[in-house]
Amino acid sequence: MIDRAKTAILTVLVVVSLIQSYLLAYSMPGLGVTASPQQGYVPAEAMGKEEQVENVIFPEDMVLHLGKAKHTVLYPASNFYNLIFEKIKSREFKGFQRAAVSTVDWNEVRDGDQGIELRFGRGVPMELLSKVLKLEGDAPFMNDVVDRIWIYAGSDGEEVRTYFFSADNMTVYESVKADLTAQDVQMYVGYGEYQVNYKRIGQDLYLPEGPVEASVSVVGYDSYTPEQMQSYLFIDPGVTRTISDRNGSQIYTDGKRGLQIEQNGRWLSYTDPVAVQGQGDNESQNVYSAVQFVNQHGGWDGMHRFVHAGDLGGGHVLRFQQYYGSFPVIPMEPFLFGSMKLRLQEGVVSEYERSMLTLKRKPDKRSVRWLPGGDMLASALTGYARKADVVALYPALLAHPTDDKTLTLDPVWAVRLGDDTQEVLLEAIPGGYKPLPGEPGGAPLGQPGAGGGTNTSSSDSGAHGSSAHGSVGIAMGGLPQRLTAAR
Structure with a gap:
C-alpha cells in the first residue's frame, strides 16, 4: 500500500514538472531560446561587380610599327586595340624556343619591319597569360614572367616571327608554330595608318x-559605408571596437583584424595577420x-x-x-x-x-x-x-x-x-x-x-x-x- 502511494506521488511530480517546463518554454514571454550574435550574423550582399582573372590581364598598350621608322600607339578599350587583341586571343602559340635577347637587332626590326608590340608594363606571369592566350610551352617557359609580345613580318614580307620577352631583359622565347600570317600583320598595321604618328625616344x-x-x-x-565594409571584412561585425585617432581616421578591430577608414570615409586599409x-x-x-x-x-x-x-x-x-x-x-x-x-x-x-x-x-x-x-x-x-x-x-x-x-x-x-x-x-x-x-x-x-x-x-x-x-x-x-x- 505504501509502495503504491509512493509511485502515485512520483507520477504526479513528474507530470507537474513536465507541465512547468512546457509553460516556461512556450507560455512566458522573453524566456524562449536566444540566438547568439554569431547565429544572427547574415553575410553582406556584394555591391560591386565580380570579375574574372582573365579580364584583368591585358596589355598596357600596343605599339604598331608601320615600317620606315613610323610608329603609333593604341591604348586599352580603344576600338582598334580591342579588334587586334580579340584576334590575337583566337590564335595559337606553340613550339617555343629559348634564346638570348641579343640574337636579334631589335632597333633594326622596330624601325624597318612592320609589326606589333603588346606591352605588359612590369610584366605578367606566363601562367596567367595562358588564361588569356592559347599558349603551349614547357615548365621553364610557363614559370617565367613576360613583359611584351612582339609579332612582325620579316623583310621579305612573308615570314612572320613571334617573340615573347622575359622580364629579366635577357631572354626571349620564339614561337615557331604561331598561328599567324603575313596578312594578319598587315591588317594590324593597317589600323595605325590614320592614327597619330609617334616618334621613338630611347x-x-x-x-x-x-x-x-x-x-x-x-x-x-x-x-x-564603414558598416558595409565591416560586414564584408569581419566574421562578426558585432564584436568590433571603434578607435578614433588624432588624424580623424576611424579604426575598427576585433582583436585580430584591423580596418582603418581614412579621408572622410573615402579610403580603407585592412590588415589581417x-x-x-x-x-x-x-x-x-x-x-x-x-x-x-x-x-x-x-x-x-x-x-x-x-x-x-x-x-x-x-x-x-x-x-x-x-x-x-x-x-x-x-x-x-x-x-x-x-x-x-x-x-x-x-x-x-x-x-x-x-x-x-x-x-x-x-x-x-x-x-x-x-x-x-x-x-x-x-x-x-x-x-x-x-x-x-x-x-x-x-x-x-x-x-x-x-x-x-x-x-x-x-x-x-x-x-x-x-x-x-x-x-x-x-x-x-x-x-x-x-x-x-x-x-x-x-x-x-x-x-x-x-x-x-x-x-x-x-x-x-x-x-x-x-x-x-x-x-x-x-x-x-x-x-x-x-x-x-x-x-
Whole structure:
C-alpha cells in the first residue's frame, strides 16, 4: 500500500514538472531560446561587380610599327586595340624556343619591319597569360614572367616571327608554330595608318608628333559605408571596437583584424595577420586568390589591369590599376584613388587597400581636351628632373574630388618611374583648343596627316563635345606633381 502511494506521488511530480517546463518554454514571454550574435550574423550582399582573372590581364598598350621608322600607339578599350587583341586571343602559340635577347637587332626590326608590340608594363606571369592566350610551352617557359609580345613580318614580307620577352631583359622565347600570317600583320598595321604618328625616344618611350584627343569628365560616385565594409571584412561585425585617432581616421578591430577608414570615409586599409606555413608562394595562385577576395569584399569598380609587383618580402604585393575609358586613373595628392593593393602569403590576404568610392558609368559632364605632342611634350620630358628613371610615358586621368559628390578627371601626360610611382609630366591644353601644325603642342609643319588622329575609347564614342577654335595661350604650369597611385 505504501509502495503504491509512493509511485502515485512520483507520477504526479513528474507530470507537474513536465507541465512547468512546457509553460516556461512556450507560455512566458522573453524566456524562449536566444540566438547568439554569431547565429544572427547574415553575410553582406556584394555591391560591386565580380570579375574574372582573365579580364584583368591585358596589355598596357600596343605599339604598331608601320615600317620606315613610323610608329603609333593604341591604348586599352580603344576600338582598334580591342579588334587586334580579340584576334590575337583566337590564335595559337606553340613550339617555343629559348634564346638570348641579343640574337636579334631589335632597333633594326622596330624601325624597318612592320609589326606589333603588346606591352605588359612590369610584366605578367606566363601562367596567367595562358588564361588569356592559347599558349603551349614547357615548365621553364610557363614559370617565367613576360613583359611584351612582339609579332612582325620579316623583310621579305612573308615570314612572320613571334617573340615573347622575359622580364629579366635577357631572354626571349620564339614561337615557331604561331598561328599567324603575313596578312594578319598587315591588317594590324593597317589600323595605325590614320592614327597619330609617334616618334621613338630611347628604347621603349614613344612620343606623339601631334596632339592626342582626350576628355575631361565630371563623374558622380556612390560610396560604401564603414558598416558595409565591416560586414564584408569581419566574421562578426558585432564584436568590433571603434578607435578614433588624432588624424580623424576611424579604426575598427576585433582583436585580430584591423580596418582603418581614412579621408572622410573615402579610403580603407585592412590588415589581417597571416600565419605562414613556409610552403612557398605562387604568384599566379595569389592573383586568383586576390581577385576572389575582391569579389567577396566590395567588388570591382569598372575596368582594372593587374600590375605585376613581384615578391617584396613577406608575400606578394599585387596592384590592380583602375581605368576610366582608355586611360588609367591616378589621384592628385593627397587624395587616394585609382588602384587596389593587396598583400598575400600562400593565397591568404594580409593587407587590402582600396577606395570606398564607386564611379557612375556615365559622366555628368564631358568635354574635349587635347594632350600636346611634338616638341612641347619632348621638351617637358627633357626638362624632367628624374628623366633617367622614366620607364613609361602615357596619357592618364588625374582624379580630384569636388564639393558636390563628384570627381573631376583631367587628362594629363604621366610618367611611371622605376619604383612604380607615377607623376604628372604635362597637362592638357586648356579650353578644348586643338593646336595647329607648327603651334606649340601641334604636329610639325608639312607633315602628312599633321592634324593628328584620335585614339578614342569605344565606350566614349560620340560622347565628346566640339573643340574650341581660335588662338589660346598655353600655360601648362610648373613642376611635375607626385602621385599616390602606387601607395
